[in-house]
Amino acid sequence: MTPTTTSITHALDLADARHWTRQPPRRPAARLRHLLQTQDATTLAIRRFTRPETLTRWAQGHTANISPIQTRLIEREIYRSWQTAIRHKAHQRILEQHGCVTVQIRARFTYTTPHYEHDDPRLHYLTEELPAPHARALFEARHQDTHDDRLRRILADGIAEAYFFRALPPDQQQAAVTISDLHHVRFHY
Template sequence: MTDPVGDGLDRALEGAFTRPLPKSAQAQMKYLVKQLKGTRATARLLGVSQRTVERYVKGGLKRPRRELRERMEREVKKRWQPKVRERARRKASTTDGLVLSARARFGFTAAAGTTDDARVRDIIQALPPDWADRLFTAREQGATEQQLQRIAAEGLAEMYFRANNTRAHGLGVEFTDIDRVDVGL
């Protein structure tokens, strides 16, 4: 997992899907051809020949190699049920917020005399809608994984460590050595 926060946001939105993704290679390829309005664009997207795409659509080819199968699944997920995905994102960004579950190393910067030793923690914290909106907006605008991690760390610092800014004012949180990040809506 190269992008734990970004992938977590994507998985959370995929959890809102109301219908299952197409399973077979033929069904996935047909869906992509329909979405991209042609076999040429689909072939370009997947890095295969137009004839290969046509063979999958007709059912002549059934079992793609692993790399192609993963690309097809990723591209189908990216385009599947855009209205459902947008509705879930809007609900999280305006009313519900999200739940961030992370296992990572957290360290602190604070006033002299306090402990700032980093240690691995398991944290499950609800983040309000404004933090959900910041994360989803940054993801849509092409933020890097480091930027998403910084936003997540700021949200955890405010809501978990500073208790919605009612204590530990000025406490800075470092979010490193991420083992896992799960996002729930």
């Protein structure tokens, strides 16, 4: 079973893991050695909320003082950067062969029309196949390392078309849907 998350970026990374041709290192020191080969220590330290010297020490195997939170952050970084070429090829193959990008989401939504905005207090549990243009936009934004807010907007538009407005003709789809409270999201493709 794939873990769930409230980060759309991480949820996409977790779904991409099913397409890896080999697994990443498992120990924090080995993961850091790989990350430090592909990224600058200062940049990586800023992303992992620590100092470059600390990362270098951990990569050398001195991981006694590494916290569980830092271990999870390092794991997320591995998932974010592992086998990017394989990830791109898998996304391209999915889109070219009209593959299905399914999203499972538990969230609250806000609806905005030209006349009013409505916060729906209900927690929606949805499993929907994203329309192809939204799946393509989501993959392209992910490849550009776009911020999670932009990915959330793309996902909300896709869910709006796939679920909320599917019975309406395009000229009547005047409302915009926003994810106002995301509890979890999971992708499968």
